[in-house]
Amino acid sequence: MRASTALLTDRYELTMIDAALADGTADRACVFEVFARRLPSGRRYGVVAGTGRLLEAIESFRFDGPALDWIAAEGIVSDRMLEYLREYTFRGDITGYAEGELYFPGSPILQASGTFADAVVLETLILSILNYDSAVASAASRMTQAAIGRPCLEMGSRRAHEDAAVAAARAAVVAGFDGTSNLEAGRRYGLHTIGTAAHAFTLLHDTERDAFVAQVASAGAGTTLLVDTYDIEQGVITAVDVAGRALGAVRLDSGDLPVVAREVREQLDELGASDTRIVVSSDLDEYAIAALAAAPVDSYGVGTSVVTGSGFPTCGMVYKLVLREGEDGAMHAVAKKSSGGKASIGGRKAAGRRIENGLATEEVVFLSPDDDVPVLDEAIAEVGQGELRALQVPLVVAGRIDESYTGPAGVQRARERHAASLDELPRAARRLSAGDPAIPTEVITV
Secondary structure (H helix, E strand, O other): OOOOOOOOOOHHHHHHHHHHHHHOOOOOEEEEEEEEOOOOOOOOOEEOOOHHHHHHHHHOOOOOHHHHHHHHHHOOOOHHHHHHHHOOOOOOEEEEEOOOOEEOOOOOOEEEEEEHHHHHOOHHHHHHHHHHHHHHHHHHHHHHHHHOOOOEEEOOHHHOOHHHHHHHHHHHHHOOOOEEOOHHHHHHHOOOEOOOOOHHHHHHOOOHHHHHHHHHHHHOOOOEEEOOOOOHHHHHHHHHHHHHHHOOEEEEOOOOHHHHHHHHHHHHHHOOOOOOEEEEOOOOOHHHHHHOOOOOOOEEEEOHHHHOHHHOOOOOEEEEEEEEEOOOOOEEEOOOOOOOOOOOOOOEEEEEEEEEOOEEEEEEEEEEOOOOHHHHHHHHHHHHOOOEEEOEEEEEEOOEEOHHHOHHHHHHHHHHHHHHHHHOOOHHHHOOOOOOOOOOEEEEEO
């Protein structure tokens, strides 16, 4: 088991449980729901990512000795609460959209069921992982769409916190990126790693030729040579002269990329290196990638923009109590009533996506105010009649996580789910221009 994740939470999660233990409500059955009230401005869809990481973190959510000692020393909770935390393990159920799935405003992305004490303490952990990873994946998906089949490579580690860099690499690959420069992400999640040399390697040597000779001697002629440290035209000549026609690729990291890429392509072809690929980097985002659609570029290296969500570093997801057990033992829908668009909708929800002629036409959310799960299941089956694809899957059952969503296999599964979900979208939904959500959402009370 990895190191404890139990303190990756907010203080008030513990103080709420402490008070609930005192008044006898901590064991009341509850359902919490994760959703986003809206998409980032102008975006047409979002991508669920981080689910596998979340499941791994929940498995390690245990209050070990050092954590309990610190909480006690800070006087955060009562002795009774400390004893509760000593034995804590999540024993409830979690269902949610499969990782890689698309989501829209109001989509019931994840539901956690259990006692109040079981589920409320996971709020911060759930939101911190899903909000960041989904922001990265949503941006990465737009970039891969703009690339029109050309590979995108994640290179943003130096623009993120060291742990966020690993998460971002994973999320980008879920959304269609072909590799990452981050070695820990590669080791932990089985991702393809990429990278050869930076400008510093060229500057280290007395001449550019000396640098290229050393790199080819070490990595072979199929390597990628960075040709814009000094003069690009001369750099290309030297690269082909050193590596020959077998040169794998040249990388361009500066200049007017559409123009430079065409000039370099012509130059490579004239030098007989027609199979040598062109990789471009230099502060790319989805719009810059789209602008290069007509240029002879073979792949894109993306850094800052992808790890920061391309302007939207969080998704605004929230974790709200939607059902709770009352004194009568029955389940009651509860909702936050608030001005400013911050209200919630009580009751358990089940979601499906209507598919007609292979394309998604709407998101259908079924609402059960009294937590009648069988009725929700029947509603999807009845209304769907083979055309409504159920979106939620069991992720944790009675405290036991589904490990098929974790580790390297989980990343591949999420990547496949994302590709299949994108294929269902109408073509207009993939445009980068600002617009409404790709499909509407209908809420049906059952």
